[in-house]
Amino acid sequence: MDIWIDSHTHLDIIEKEPIHQQELVDRLNDQNIKAVITISTDIPSYFSGKTLALNNPDKVFCTCGLYPSHAEDYDNRLIKALIEQVDEGIAIALGECGLDYYRNYGSPDLQKTLFRDQVRLAKTCHLPLVIHARDAYEDVYTILKEENPLDGGVMHCYGGNADYARRFMDLGFYISFAGNVTYKKADSLRESCRAVPLDRLLLETDAPYLTPVPHRGKKNHPGLLVHTAECVAELKSVSLNDLSKATCQNAIDLFKLDNLSS
Numbered sequence: 001m002d003i004w005i006d007s008h009t010h011l012d013i014i015e016k017e018p019i020h021q022q023e024l025v026d027r028l029n030d031q032n033i034k035a036v037i038t039i040s041t042d043i044p045s046y047f048s049g050k051t052l053a054l055n056n057p058d059k060v061f062c063t064c065g066l067y068p069s070h071a072e073d074y075d076n077r078l079i080k081a082l083i084e085q086v087d088e089g090i091a092i093a094l095g096e097c098g099l100d101y102y103r104n105y106g107s108p109d110l111q112k113t114l115f116r117d118q119v120r121l122a123k124t125c126h127l128p129l130v131i132h133a134r135d136a137y138e139d140v141y142t143i144l145k146e147e148n149p150l151d152g153g154v155m156h157c158y159g160g161n162a163d164y165a166r167r168f169m170d171l172g173f174y175i176s177f178a179g180n181v182t183y184k185k186a187d188s189l190r191e192s193c194r195a196v197p198l199d200r201l202l203l204e205t206d207a208p209y210l211t212p213v214p215h216r217g218k219k220n221h222p223g224l225l226v227h228t229a230e231c232v233a234e235l236k237s238v239s240l241n242d243l244s245k246a247t248c249q250n251a252i253d254l255f256k257l258d259n260l261s262s
Contacts (some may be wrong), residue, residue, distance in 0.1 A: 001032055002032060002226075002229075002240045002241055002243075002244040003032050003033070003034045003244060003248065004032060004033055004034060004203065004225050004226065004229060004244060004247070004248065005033070005034050005035050005036070005037075005203075005247065005248045005251040005252075005260075006033055006035075006036040006037065006203070006204055006205050006207075006222040006225050007037050007154065007156075007176055007202045007203060007204045007247075007251050007255075008037060008039050008096075008130065008154075008156045008157065008176060008178070008202075008204035008205070008206055009036050009037065009038055009039065009204065009205050009206065009207045009221075009222055010038060010039055010041075010045070010206070010207060010208065010209075011024055011025070011036070011038040011048070011049070011052060011060070011207075012038065012044075012045050012048040012049065013045075013207075013208055014207050014208045014219065014220075014221055018048070018051065018052075021048070021052060022052070022055070022056075024221060024222070025052065025056050025059060025060055027223065028059060028222060028223075031222065031223035031226075032226070033222045033223065033225065034248060034260065035058065035059055035060070035061065035251075035257070035260060036059070036060055036061070036222050037060075037061045037062070037063065037092070037093070037251075037255065038052060038053075038060060038061070038062050038063075039062075039063050039065075039095065039096050039130060039156075040062065040063045040064045040065050040085075040091070040095070040096065041065065041066070041067035041069075041096055042066060042067065042070065043078075043081050043082075043085075046062065046063075046064040046065075046085050046091065049062030049063065050062050050088070050090050050091075053090060054090070058259050058260060061092045061255065061257065062090065062091055062092070063091050063092060063093040063094065063095055063096070063130055064082060064085040064086060064091040064094060065082070065093075065094050065095040065096050065097045065118060065130065066078060066082060066097060066114060066118065067096055067097065067132065068097070068098060068099055068100040068103075068105045068106075068111050068114065068115070068132065069100075069103070069105045070114060071105050071106035071107075071110040071111040071113070071114045072105070072106040072110060074110070074113065074114045079117060079121075082118070082121065083121065086121065086125050086127065091127070092127070092128075092255045092256065092257070093122075093127055093128045093129065093130050093153070093255055094118055094121060094122040094125070094127045094128070094129055094130070095118070095129050095130025095131060095132070095153070095156075096130045096131075096132045096156060097114070097115055097118040097119075097129065097130070097131065097132065098115055098131045098132035098133050098136070098140055099111050099112065099115055099132075099133055099134075099136035099139055099140050099143075100132060100133070100134040100135070100136060101134065101135040101136045102134045102135045103134070108136075108139065111136075112139065112143065115140075115143060116143055116147065119143060119144065119147045119149055120147060122149050122151065122153070123147065123148070123149045123150055123151070126150070126151050127151060128149075128151045128152050128153040128154070128254055128255060129149055129151075129152070129153030129154070130153060130154055130156050131144075131153055131154065131155050131156060131173070132156060132157075133155060133159075133160070134159065137160045137164045141164065141167055141168065141171075144168075144171055144173070145171060152171075152172035152173055152174070152254065153173055153174070153254070154173060154174040154175070154176050154202055154254060155168050155173055155174070155175050155176065156176050156178075156204060156206070157176065157177075157178040157180070157204065157206050157210065158175045158176060158177055158189070158192060159180070159189060160192065161188060161191070161192055162191055162192045162194075162195035165192050165195055165196055166195065169196070169200050173200075174200050174201070174202050174250060174254055175192075175196045175200055175201060175202070176201075176202035176203065176204045177189075177193055177196075177201070177202075177203060177204070177228065177232055178203075178204050178205060178206045178209075178210045178212075178228060179205065179206070179210040179211050179212030179213075179216070179220060179224070179227070179228050180210045180212075181193055181212075181228060181231055181232060181235075182212040182213040182216075182227060182228060182231045183213065183216070184213075190235055193232055193235050193236070194235050194236065198236065198238065198242070198243070198246040198247075199246065199250065200250070201232070201236075201243075201246065201247055201250060202247055202250055202251055202254070203225060203228055203229055203232065203243075203247045204225075204228075205220050205221065205222055205224060205225050205228070206220070207219075207220035207221050207222060207224075208220045208221065211224060212224055212227035212228045212231070213227065213231075214227065215227065229243055229244070229247075248260075
């Protein structure tokens, strides 16, 4: 049976109550999910993810980071809190951070300041980055190239073209695909997926968002990752087993999840 690592999910958004979040985790084995990485977007989501990670070692991992929506309220208090989170040594990556010019999250300059500071923090602390980019690929690329984060990262829920994917891979980044690659009108995204080699590919749900076909319209969860995997395997002309092995190993390598290698 093929197993999967959901490299980007939001357990605290799928279910608000901790007891229900734990129920999601308890179902992972039956859904052939080896592990999940629950992603932080702010201070409270880190604490939620940390609790789940500590209670479910080698099954749940967490990150810490500030989403672009915090650009307007970003100050010394927030960066201090983020540094304190990193210093705990529990988060396996810094993010989700990046730039989003599609939403009204503050001026590009404010967003860039927030993003650049997190890239620098990741570099100082030797953590990979989880990058959110929407309608901002050139600026994200420019900042990453200038700052040169040594531990790389992942372009999460990739939505750019194949050329940008190659440019990010040249910087040492992985490219992750979510359920929207299964959507009828996502031809450009599928072209990008074909351009990413297996050794640079990750899979994610971004749950509760971007539910894959045939469950589109319902709330997403890690157990639905297999539908995205089936689509990607077809696009890459590889077996599900080969895709499972490659994407799991990529997640292990990027996030240094050495305990999952056995």
